[in-house]
Amino acid sequence: MQYSNRNLKNWKNKKGFTLVELLIAVLISGIVIIEIYNFFNYQQRNYALQDQLVEVQQNLRVGMDALSRDLRPIGYGVPSATSPSAIEKITAATEKSITFLANLSDVHTELTNDYDPAALSPNDSILYVNSSNGFANGNIIYVTDGTKWDQATITSVSGPLGTLTISAPLANPYSVGSTVHVVSTVTYTIDTTDKELTRKIDSGSAQPVCNNLDYLQFKYYDTNNNIIANPSPYKNVSLDDIQRISVRKISMLLIGKTSRQEKGHSESGTYEDGTSYSDGYHRTRAESDVMLRNLAF
Structure with a gap:
């Protein structure tokens, strides 16, 4: 096939990129991509750190x-009572x-009946209270009248106005109005x-x-x-x-x-x-x- 001089001239006048220009463009593009990657990587690391x-x-x-x-x-x-002994609040x-010891849940009540372990036998493991709300089996309670105290563990609850059954009789008698607190060791x-x-x-x-x-x-x-x-x-x-x-x-x-x-x-x-x-x-x-x-x- 024969090409005319005119076609050859037009082909020679076509403008394009030289190899050097292409390499420079690729290099610049690579640098830009790397910087973009570094920026997003920094952002990701900073986000993860925050x-x-x-x-x-x-x-x-x-x-x-x-x-x-x-x-x-x-x-x-x-209880602040010192009989039978003072109780350490921080042990x-x-x-x-x-x-330490504390009533964290603020669960407490009062006796509605006098308690005398000698007179109440065989029902000397039952405390009659004005409210049993919040009490549960396994709770450790302290009973006090301000001058003496006893500790006991609840084995049964009936209520809300009812009784607390304890694991063993209290050592001391208590009158109506004596307080009962759930106290935890934390x-x-x-x-x-x-x-x-x-x-x-x-x-x-x-x-x-x-x-x-x-x-x-x-x-x-x-x-x-x-x-x-x-x-x-x-x-x-x-x-x-x-x-x-x-x-x-x-x-x-x-x-x-x-x-x-x-x-x-x-x-x-x-x-x-x-x-x-x-x-x-x-x-x-x-x-x-x-x-x-x-x-x-």
Whole structure:
């Protein structure tokens, strides 16, 4: 086939991209794509981090709310009578755990009949009360008339206006109007293996309150706001019975950390108990004080 000079000339005048231009265009496109990828990757990582930080803050809020709610009424419902003995309202206190007595659910009632174990036999395991609402089998109760007290365990409830059957007769007689409170033994501590704040009631198992907890600290103060024990470093604290009786305020510190380490991030430090850390976790803290309103008398 013959091509005319005119067609050849037109073909030679066709404009296009040279190989160098194409390579430059590909390079620029690659750079743009990489930057776009890096931008979205940064956004994704930042979003994931913020999500983790929010989770940590929520966990700490849940833990602090639970502690404040349960520690504030320490001693509520526990008889102040000293016969047969004074009752310790805080039974154990360290820098990382506390065990105490309180009527957390505010379940209480009064006797509507006089109770005399000698005169009531064989029905000396029944308490007649003006309300049995809220009481349940297995509850530990304290009965007091202001001068003496007895402890018992409920085995049966009939009501709402009825009776409480207890596991064994009370040791002392009580008159109409004597109070009956459900009192729980509560323990808060940190599970250092699972990194959880746990709560244990009576003989039940410890239940997690919040997770991703890296550090828990309790400090105890007397009525003059003097710290009761303050070793340095702050560890191996264990209040004796005299010190526990003098507690009027508790300071709480929770430090949580993210569930995953962030690549390229580094944190290091030393907690007040001397424990050091150096890793890629993000940490945040929550602090609060609680006044023990039922221990002021």
